[in-house]
Amino acid sequence: MPFAVGVIETQTFPAVLAAADAMVKAGRVTLVKYDRSESGRQFVAIRGPVSEVxxxxxxxxxxxNNMPNYGTVTSHYVVPNPPENLEAVLPIYFTEESEEFWIDEIRALIQP
Known part of the structure; x- marks a missing residue:
């Protein structure tokens, strides 16, 4: 099953929180990374099956984008089937902290 990574960057924390909440409720995805990026912007990354991402x-x-007076999405991107090199260098990999939230399809592929 092909997996993807999706990233959303917003201007403010309330906007990234709203985006993260909506993403994990809308699809069988795992939140794998949240952090600050340039100029105080925030980003969140998810992993899961391509169609779900x-x-x-x-x-x-x-x-x-539905956060009046609280910021908007500044950029976003979906990478279907990221190569191992991309996972090794960028912060999009599954971690022990996210393990309990892995969807069953991911758990079956990652754990022996």
Missing amino acids: RQAMEAGLAAG
Whole structure:
């Protein structure tokens, strides 16, 4: 099963919180990373099956952009089937902290 990574960057924390909340509720995805990026912006990354990540990203974009006076989405991107090199260098990998939230399909592929 092909997996994807989706990333949303927003201007403010309330907007990234709304996007993250909407994404994990809209699809079978795992939140794998949250951090600050340039100029105080915030970003959140999710992993899961390609179709689920695309569905979750749509919900996250709508929620992040629906924050009057609290910021908007500044950028977003979906990478279907990221190569191992990308996972090794960028903060998009599954971690022990996110393990309890892995969806069953991911758990079956990652754990022997």
